[in-house]
Amino acid sequence: MKEDEVGNKRKLDIQELEEIRNDAYESNMIYKEKTKAYHEKMISRKTFVQGQKVLLYKSRFKLIPGILSSRWVGPFVVTRVFDHGAVEITSKQNGKTFKVNGYRLKPFYEGFEVKNEELDVLENPTYQD
The missing domain is CATH 1.10.287 (Helix Hairpins)
Structure with missing residues (x-):
């Protein structure tokens, strides 16, 4: 049992x-x-249109990469956008056309201006607590 x-x-x-x-x-x-x-x-979904300026991510492997060098090259112009995510871009410098994955691109924004503003600096500033 x-x-x-x-x-x-x-x-x-x-x-x-x-x-x-x-x-x-x-x-x-x-x-x-x-x-x-x-x-x-x-x-965030990236959508590109024909004629848009973009930057390309430079993904080459380097043993000792430059600390201050940018990994984005360009600008390039979008020539054609494919359905499966590939984008055909054209270089502005030499006119070469090639296809890249859309994830390697980001929009290029231009028109930012750097303004040099001068500030009045006191020679002997007084600090008060």
Whole structure:
């Protein structure tokens, strides 16, 4: 009789562990879905139009990259936009045309002006607490 009770208890324990595992699996799936939805919501979609100026990300591997050198080159002009995310761009310097992935591009904004403003500086400033 005790062997039957021990066997039934063991079966119940195994079923309980399987239920706990299934609950953990479901909560993990819910967490992954929420994380993916949040990540996709935060991604900004890039859309390019023909004639737009863009910068290209220079992704060449260097052992000792220049600290102050920019990884963006350009500007380039968008010649054609494909449905699958590829973009055909043309160089302004030498006129070469080539295709790149749209994720390697960002819009080029021009027209920012740097204004040199002179400030009146006191020779002997007095500090008050």
